[in-house]
Amino acid sequence: MSALSPTAPRSPARGPLTWLRRLGGGALLKVCVLLLALFVLVALLAPWLAPQDPTFGDFASTLAGPSAGHWLGTDKGGHDTFSALIEGTRTSLVGPLAVVVFCTVLGIAVGLFSAWRGGWIDTVLGRVLDILFAFPALLLAILAVALFGKGLTAPVLAMAVAYTPYTARLVRGLAAQEKVRPYVAAYQVQGHSAVFVALRRLLPTIMPTVLAQSTVNFGYALLDLAALSFLGLGVQPPTPDWGAMINQGQAAVLDGQPLSAIVPAVAVVLVVVAFNVVGEHLGDRLAGRES
Amino acid sequence: MTSVRAAARSALCRLLGMAVTLLVTSFLVFSSLYLAPGDPAAFLVRGRSPSPDELAAIRQQYGFNDPFPVRYWHWLDGVLHGDFGRSYLFHQSVASVLWSRLPATLLLVGVSTLMIAVVGVGAGIVGALRRGTRTGSAVLLMVTVGAAVPSFVAAIVLRSVLGVKLGWFPTIGNGTGFVDQLHHVVLPAIALSVTFMALVTRVTRSAMLDELRREHVEVALSRGMPRGAVIRRHVLRNALGPIVTVCGLLVSGMLVSTAIVETAFGMSGVGSLLVQCVDELDFQVVQAIVLLVVAAFVVVNTAVDLVYPLIDPRVRAAGGAR
Numbered sequence: 001m002s003a004l005s006p007t008a009p010r011s012p013a014r015g016p017l018t019w020l021r022r023l024g025g026g027a028l029l030k031v032c033v034l035l036l037a038l039f040v041l042v043a044l045l046a047p048w049l050a051p052q053d054p055t056f057g058d059f060a061s062t063l064a065g066p067s068a069g070h071w072l073g074t075d076k077g078g079h080d081t082f083s084a085l086i087e088g089t090r091t092s093l094v095g096p097l098a099v100v101v102f103c104t105v106l107g108i109a110v111g112l113f114s115a116w117r118g119g120w121i122d123t124v125l126g127r128v129l130d131i132l133f134a135f136p137a138l139l140l141a142i143l144a145v146a147l148f149g150k151g152l153t154a155p156v157l158a159m160a161v162a163y164t165p166y167t168a169r170l171v172r173g174l175a176a177q178e179k180v181r182p183y184v185a186a187y188q189v190q191g192h193s194a195v196f197v198a199l200r201r202l203l204p205t206i207m208p209t210v211l212a213q214s215t216v217n218f219g220y221a222l223l224d225l226a227a228l229s230f231l232g233l234g235v236q237p238p239t240p241d242w243g244a245m246i247n248q249g250q251a252a253v254l255d256g257q258p259l260s261a262i263v264p265a266v267a268v269v270l271v272v273v274a275f276n277v278v279g280e281h282l283g284d285r286l287a288g289r290e291s
Numbered sequence: 292m293t294s295v296r297a298a299a300r301s302a303l304c305r306l307l308g309m310a311v312t313l314l315v316t317s318f319l320v321f322s323s324l325y326l327a328p329g330d331p332a333a334f335l336v337r338g339r340s341p342s343p344d345e346l347a348a349i350r351q352q353y354g355f356n357d358p359f360p361v362r363y364w365h366w367l368d369g370v371l372h373g374d375f376g377r378s379y380l381f382h383q384s385v386a387s388v389l390w391s392r393l394p395a396t397l398l399l400v401g402v403s404t405l406m407i408a409v410v411g412v413g414a415g416i417v418g419a420l421r422r423g424t425r426t427g428s429a430v431l432l433m434v435t436v437g438a439a440v441p442s443f444v445a446a447i448v449l450r451s452v453l454g455v456k457l458g459w460f461p462t463i464g465n466g467t468g469f470v471d472q473l474h475h476v477v478l479p480a481i482a483l484s485v486t487f488m489a490l491v492t493r494v495t496r497s498a499m500l501d502e503l504r505r506e507h508v509e510v511a512l513s514r515g516m517p518r519g520a521v522i523r524r525h526v527l528r529n530a531l532g533p534i535v536t537v538c539g540l541l542v543s544g545m546l547v548s549t550a551i552v553e554t555a556f557g558m559s560g561v562g563s564l565l566v567q568c569v570d571e572l573d574f575q576v577v578q579a580i581v582l583l584v585v586a587a588f589v590v591v592n593t594a595v596d597l598v599y600p601l602i603d604p605r606v607r608a609a610g611g612a613r
Contacts, residue, residue, distance in 0.1 A: 131315050134588045136543040139581060142550070143320075146569045146577040147327045223441050227551050230443045231566050246443060250555065254462060258451040265444040273439040 029281050032274035039271055043089040054084035055238040065257065075245075075260035076252050085263055088240035092268075095152050095235075096221035102160030104214045107167025112198050114168070115175035122172075129165040137162035138224045145233045152235055155228055163217055170213050174206040212282035219275030226268050242268050302597055309593040313586060317370070320582045321363050324574065331355065338572045339379060352376070375579040380571050385579045389561060395465050396549055396560035398472060402480040403487075403545065411488040412534060415495025416527065419503065430492065437489030442548045445482040446555035453478060463557040475558070483552045487541050494537045498530035505529075532603040539595035543588035 042049060056079070065073045072081040114125040137159045144158035145151075178184065179202065187197045228234035229243025237244055242264035249261025327334045332349050341349070354362045369375070375385035418430030454462035466475035502508065503526055511521045549562030557563075561580060568576040 131312055131319075134312065134316055134543065134585045135319075136547045136584075136588075138547045138550075139543070139584055142547075142565065142569055143323060143577065143581050146572075146574055147323060219439075227441060227443055231551065231554055233566070233569055243443075246447060250447070253447055253451045254455060256455055258447065258455075261447045262451070265447055268441065269439050269444060272441075273435070276439060 029277055032277040035270060035274045036278065039089055039093065039267075039274075042086055043093050046087050046090050050083040050086040052080040052083040054079055054087045054240045056080075065259065072263050073257070073259045075249055076255075077248070079260075081245075081260045081263050084240045084245055085242070085267060088242045088245055088264065089267075091152070091235050091239060091241040092222065092226065092243070093271075095156055095225040096218050098156045099159045099163060099221040099225070100214050100218045102157070103163035103167055103217065104210065106160065106164045108171050108203065108210065110164065110168040111171025112175050112203065115172045115179055116194065116198055118176075125168075126172075129168055132162065132165045135162055137221070138227055141224060141228050142231075142233060145228070150233055150236055152225075155225065155234060159221060159224060163221065166217065167210065167213060171206065171210060174209060175202060178202050178205060209283070209286050212279055212286060215275055215279035215282060219272040219279070222268065222275070223272055298600060305593055305596050309589060312589050316585045316589065317367060317582060318363060320578060320585065321366055322359075323581075324578065327574075335574055336379060370582070376575040378568075378573055378576050380568060380573040380576070385575050388564065388576060389579060389583075392559060392561045392564050395472075395558060396553070396562060399476055399479055399483065399549060399552070399558070399560060400545065402473075402476055403484040406480060406484045407487050407491055407538075407541075410484075411491030412495050414488070415492040415534075416499060418492060418496040419499035420522070422500065430496065434489045434493045434496075437485050438493070440485050442482050442486065442551045443555055445485045446479070446552055449478045449482055450556070465558050465560075475556075479552045479556045479558060482555065483545065483548055486548075487545060490541065491534065491537060495530065495534050498533040499526055502526045502529045529603070532599060535595055535598065535602060539592045542591045543584060546584045546587060 067073070072085065074080055075084075110125060110129075114122045140158040140162045141155035144154040148154035175198075184197055184202060187201055188194070192201075225234055226241075226243035226246070229241050230247045232244075232247055235241035235244050237248060245264040246261050246268075249258070249264070252258060252260050324331050324334070332346055332353070332355055335349060335353075336346070350356065354365050357365070373386050375389070377383070378385050378388050381388050414430050414433065418427055418434075421427040421430070449460075450462045453459050460478045461475050462478075464475060466472040508521060508525050511525055512518065546562075549560060550565050551562070552558075553560045553563035554566050561583075565577060565580045568574075568580075
């Protein structure tokens with residue numbers, strides 16, 4: 001990824017951006033980190049930032065282009081696209097966050113247990129993970145909606161299960177490598193419990209790599225949840241959400257005023273690219289592959 | 292002779308593994324019905340007002356009074372004979388609903404697969420051979436952007452630009468007659484394949500680069516073998532393994548994405564059927580489609596595993612252990 005970007009300009013470190021420099025990587029990476037920080041900030045401050053109530057339909061100006069009153073125009077129901085984008089940041093980021101937190105915890109639990117016990121438990125868990133791989137996250141989320149109804153809760157849990165094999169595989173592999181290292185035996189000889197050694201000594205050493213994987217997963221989870229809302233099965237209007245906005249904006253595309261669909265689409269793509277770039281950079285750095 | 296026997300044995304093991312996996316996944320899909328809140332019989336007909344007689348008929352058909360394993364066996368027996376139950380939405384058997392929607396989806400998936408194979412692999416080869424030049428960078432940029440463009444975003448952009456603004460392609464529906472259908476399927480197929488094309492390009496490029504660095508390639512080149520022949524016979528041939536493997540893994544994602552693309556373009560296919568049936572509470576159809584997608588993934592990846600030793604004899608030499 002960093003091969004794409006030109007080398008960052010070298011100027012003496014000063015000001016609040018020093019930590020960005022310490023991160024390493026090219027200009028692309030820095031832009032992505034700043035972009036993610038911006039989106040998180042927007043999500044936190046959404047109610048104060050949105051100029052209008054995104055659930056308010058102004059029927060006097062529907063499908064309007066950009067203007068002073070509506071910076072990014074309005075959709076077919078007269079909702080302000082800019083305000084909906086800002087308010088939608090919240091729902092669009094909270095869903096994937098929940099997925100990633102659940103699948104990371106679950107993946108660590110399964111992976112560590114599998115590597116620690118080894119033997120037939122390891123084999124059986126490995127087969128179970130293999131079978132889970134056959135269920136793509138979006139399909140499992142759709143099945144969850146069919147069973148429990150529309151909304152975010154059931155799909156988020158289903159997707160957490162679908163993403164768990166990726167984290168669990170990674171954790172299992174890393175933990176199996178770590179487990180045979182002398183420090184683990186040393187702690188055990190000193191009489192520390194297996195749980196203590198696994199969670200407090202082994203886990204911290206592999207955690208950075210696991211978090212890099214979780215960062216990449218965040219992007220994919222965001223895509224899948226946006227797709228679900230796009231299909232009308234996830235977040236339901238009037239709750240603002242990027243995927244739901246794109247769904248609502250489809251009709252406007254045919255009317256030649258695609259802005260209300262394009263804006264949230266661009267937001268989705270930007271966040272996903274940013275998460276991928278940051279995640280891959282973290283992974284590369286941890287693997288010592290950075291040039 | 293022993294190697295042939297070993298190969299046959301490993302193939303048999305793979306097929307047995309596939310059967311077990313299919314059995315387990317079908318069990319999971321079957322029992323998902325019992326996760327739904329409330330009485331499963333009432334769940335199946337929710338949103339409609341069945342008479343007590345109809346409810347009794349459903350109980351009879353699904354054998355809700357039988358023990359669980361018997362119910363599963365009964366259901367599996369039906370599925371293996373092509374009986375997926377009845378759709379309450381369409382008032383016909385699930386199998387015939389699926390059958391009528393299948394051709395459109397197969398056309399979409401077929402055209403997309405062709406695009407992915409030709410453009411994805413082609414761009415990957417170009418990206419590897421022209422590494423470091425402007426063309427190579429263009430391929431890398433294409434991969435980065437393409438991998439981040441989800442199918443629903445691609446669908447919106449394609450419809451908006453090539454459909455509405457330029458009017459080159461129809462923006463909605465399936466079309467009638469083969470040529471018209473092909474015309475209708477172009478934009479959906481592009482929308483479906485963008486992400487996967489990028490992934491295949493990336494894998495092809497890195498597999499080609501790995502092979503290009505090998506000693507035997509250098510030796511062949513330094514001995515004066517024509518570059519084209521070296522690339523075809525020594526580089527591409529050896530890089531084919533990873534490419535085929537990743538294509539197998541993409542199958543499930545692609546099949547699920549047909550739901551997005553068909554819905555976005557108002558096409559009538561299995562994907563849009565899935566969304567419609569979730570929306571209108573026809574669980575039988577949903578269950579059947581989920582089962583078919585998962586089964587397709589398992590079968591295709593077993594096929595990839597079986598074909599792999601034919602593509603890459605090194606695996607065969609290693610006794611089929613991979």
